[in-house]
Amino acid sequence: MEEVSTCLPMTEDVAWLRVDEAAEVGRVRRAATGLAERLAFPGSRVAEIGLAVTEIGTNLLKHAVEGQVLLRSVRGEHRAAVEVLAIDRGPGIVDIGLAMSDGQSTTGTLGLGLGAVARAADRFALSSTRDRGTVLTARFRSHRREADLDDGTTAGLTRPLGSEEVCGDAYAVRRAPGRLTLMMCDGSGHGPLAASASREAVRTFCALPGGGPPEEAVARVHEALRGTRGGALAVADLDLVARRVRFSGVGNIGASVIADGRKRGMVSVPGVAGYQARTIKAFDYDLPPGALVVLHSDGLTERWQPDDDLAEQPPLVAAARLLRDAGVRRDDAGVLVAVAR
Structure with missing residues (x-):
């Protein structure tokens, strides 16, 4: 019997964007919200993504070395998601638990507003190594009650x-x-x-x-x-x-x-x-x-x-x-x- 298998969902890396000037934070936000609009996200979800990506970009600008944002689309048969990856070679976050607390900042990368970004995202992960940098990933589905598109393996x-x-x-x-x-x-x-x-x-x-x-x-x-x-x-x-x-x-x-x-x-x-x-x-x-x-x-x-x-x-x-x-x-x-x- 033929094995039932699928290549769905399919992921597309839409744009790599450097964040080393203030104007580029706005560029990243516009690119992220534009991608969400093309994927037919409701306006309220587009706005949430814009706020989250602005927070990510602002912190890259303030604290990162060689900070970049990658915007991705993840498409299933009937549903889609926007995925955001932030990566840098900064000093790293000393205390991730503290950085995730509302109102906290850190001398490392991505210290401000992490809790808000995590709450807005449907899937969130963060890895930081001292003196090597930080990686943040956040996936946003169009509706919060939807099942995820894959199992993350x-x-x-x-x-x-x-x-x-x-x-x-x-x-x-x-x-x-x-x-x-x-x-x-x-x-x-x-x-x-x-x-x-x-x-x-x-x-x-x-x-x-x-x-x-x-x-x-x-x-x-x-x-x-x-x-x-x-x-x-x-x-x-x-x-x-x-x-x-x-x-x-x-x-x-x-x-x-x-x-x-x-x-x-x-x-x-x-x-x-x-x-x-x-x-x-x-x-x-x-x-x-x-x-x-x-x-x-x-x-x-x-x-x-x-x-x-x-x-x-x-x-x-x-x-x-x-x-x-x-x-x-x-x-x-x-x-x-x-x-x-």
């Missing part, structure tokens, strides 16, 4: 190179009972043609019948990428019952299992999906409960090592920390994280 991020408007990296997640299947594609080069290749990889992957092995998915996507720029490609199939991950990759997609504070790399074979992939293999790895599975493009260095608490973070926070700490500036960057609950 996976999250990905993409960031385009420099002034490029589109990122050549893309990812997708298929969900089925007891199983997660992750796909990451790094389109060759950067810009619109690289993005076109990675979008085709996502489209093909999500259209595949469920239940097939990852090496078969890689082979099918490889064929679909002929006529595009091609790229690096990897698929990881997480069996949450048998506690195994089967991985197949072509090219330089970094892939790891993080468990017990240790990072175990997974093996890709040489090649370029869409051009040359003479050998497509799959390898099996243990998947302990609570382990993280990480896929990333070469926009992140493979030399990163997990912090002691990385596996304890929500996947979106973990992805943001990896992008901040391991991301290099000379290429598009994409990272996808799943927790094996």
Whole structure:
């Protein structure tokens, strides 16, 4: 019997916005409220998002170093959400509990108004490390009584190179009972043609019948990428019952299992999906409960090592920390994280 699986919800990274001048706080607010309006949020919810994002942007301006806001849309079949990510390299928050109290401020990043932001959001997370910076994530559904769009076990991020408007990296997640299947594609080069290749990889992957092995998915996507720029490609199939991950990759997609504070790399074979992939293999790895599975493009260095608490973070926070700490500036960057609950 064919496995029932879905790629929904789909997440789009709409805009990365730096916050290093006062005028940029207003720019972030307008972009966030404009996104909520395009997703048909009611006016009262749009206003709440505007206030929350203004608070986030103001505190980045006051306290952050290299502060940025990422605005994202999360779309299901009939519902959508706005997701806001704030990331910086500031001094960090010494006492998060105190910072969450109303009326409190801190010499670290994002100290004022955190409690109000958390109350306005439907999903909120915060991670701060002294002298390394802070990551804040907040998801806003259109109506507070709606069920969430996913269970929070996976999250990905993409960031385009420099002034490029589109990122050549893309990812997708298929969900089925007891199983997660992750796909990451790094389109060759950067810009619109690289993005076109990675979008085709996502489209093909999500259209595949469920239940097939990852090496078969890689082979099918490889064929679909002929006529595009091609790229690096990897698929990881997480069996949450048998506690195994089967991985197949072509090219330089970094892939790891993080468990017990240790990072175990997974093996890709040489090649370029869409051009040359003479050998497509799959390898099996243990998947302990609570382990993280990480896929990333070469926009992140493979030399990163997990912090002691990385596996304890929500996947979106973990992805943001990896992008901040391991991301290099000379290429598009994409990272996808799943927790094996």
